[in-house]
Amino acid sequence: MQFKWCSDCYLISSGYIESNLTKKLISIIYFPWWEDNSNCYCGELLVFTSNCQKYCENCFIFFIGCRYCLTTNIIFGITNQSQCKKCKRVTTIILDSKKIISINSGNSVLDDFLVSIRSYQSEIAKFTSVIKNIDKCFAPSEINNIFRNRHKSSRSLMKYIPYSKFTNVKKIAEGGFSIIYQATLLDGIKYDFRTENILILKKFKNSQYAEEYLLRELMSNHYGYTDNRNFYVHMVVNTYGFTKDPRVDRLDSYILVMEYAPSGDLHKYLQKNFTEIDWRKKKLVILFNITNGYLNFKHIGK
Ligand SMILES: [Zn+2]
Ligand SMILES: [Zn+2]
Numbered sequence: 001m002q003f004k005w006c007s008d009c010y011l012i013s014s015g016y017i018e019s020n021l022t023k024k025l026i027s028i029i030y031f032p033w034w035e036d037n038s039n040c041y042c043g044e045l046l047v048f049t050s051n052c053q054k055y056c057e058n059c060f061i062f063f064i065g066c067r068y069c070l071t072t073n074i075i076f077g078i079t080n081q082s083q084c085k086k087c088k089r090v091t092t093i094i095l096d097s098k099k100i101i102s103i104n105s106g107n108s109v110l111d112d113f114l115v116s117i118r119s120y121q122s123e124i125a126k127f128t129s130v131i132k133n134i135d136k137c138f139a140p141s142e143i144n145n146i147f148r149n150r151h152k153s154s155r156s157l158m159k160y161i162p163y164s165k166f167t168n169v170k171k172i173a174e175g176g177f178s179i180i181y182q183a184t185l186l187d188g189i190k191y192d193f194r195t196e197n198i199l200i201l202k203k204f205k206n207s208q209y210a211e212e213y214l215l216r217e218l219m220s221n222h223y224g225y226t227d228n229r230n231f232y233v234h235m236v237v238n239t240y241g242f243t244k245d246p247r248v249d250r251l252d253s254y255i256l257v258m259e260y261a262p263s264g265d266l267h268k269y270l271q272k273n274f275t276e277i278d279w280r281k282k283k284l285v286i287l288f289n290i291t292n293g294y295l296n297f298k299h300i301g302k
């Protein structure tokens with residue numbers, strides 16, 4: 001027999017707090033129980049920063065427990081404090097965001113972009129609707145299963161990958177704007193990539209091309225995917241993020257990390273990535289208008 005909780009006495013609630021990193025509101029869910037999961041809802045292993053605190057490096061979901069009340073705050077973004085709903089004690093969240101490699105490339109525009117795609121303000125509704133429609137009697141494991149199912153479809157988000165993680169870098173093609181390399185990613189399992197850890201590196205030929213296309217490609221990959229996943233899958237090769245050649249400190253040392261073309265289709269793949277498609281540009285103009293917080297990159301919209 002499963003032990004059930006009464007939803008009047010064990011109230012799950014949600015709200016917003018301000019992120020000290022982005023100054024935007026981020027969502028928080030208050031669980032009246034101690035959450036002892038070791039995996040995030042996205043499936044990734046959580047990083048434990050203390051007995052009471054853990055977080056997911058992929059989604060930036062934080063699980064902050066109160067050791068006195070055995071409650072858990074689930075925070076959907078980076079901030080520095082968390083207050084227990086029950087005893088009102090304030091806990092300082094242990095995190096040195098500079099230590100999260102996946103969002104620290106050293107370029108502030110790109111890093112802001114990486115942080116921004118890890119905010120779940122549109123997805124949080126999926127969770128809060130679960131809370132609102134909770135049965136009179138429930139088991140915490142049921143809630144967790146629903147959360148997991150709702151979040152499962154979210155993919156690994158784009159990240160910065162240090163150049164030292166790549167080996168066997170070989171030039172395989174050259175186009176007007178960029179040079180394409182094939183490379184092996186060490187540690188690929190940790191990054192959750194398929195195809196035998198072989199990836200494509202796309203390096204722009206000079207800083208001007210990098211300024212014009214790098215952020216565009218990252219954004220089109222992210223927003224294209226979330227807007228209409230199935231449509232884009234066939235049109236655009238998945239971009240996993242970017243790396244930076246440490247030997248040079250210019251914009252063209254930032255290199256896109258992309259999916260390796262599925263077997264034998266390399267020619268098509270390269271063509272697709274070297275030709276500019278009109279509808280794609282049009283779509284991007286719209287995107288840039290919405291997200292003009294990230295327009296600091298010069299030459300964009302030219
Ligand atoms: Zn009750
Ligand atoms: Zn996660």
Ligand SMILES: [Zn+2]
Nearest residue numbers: 066069084087
């Ligand atoms: Zn408490």
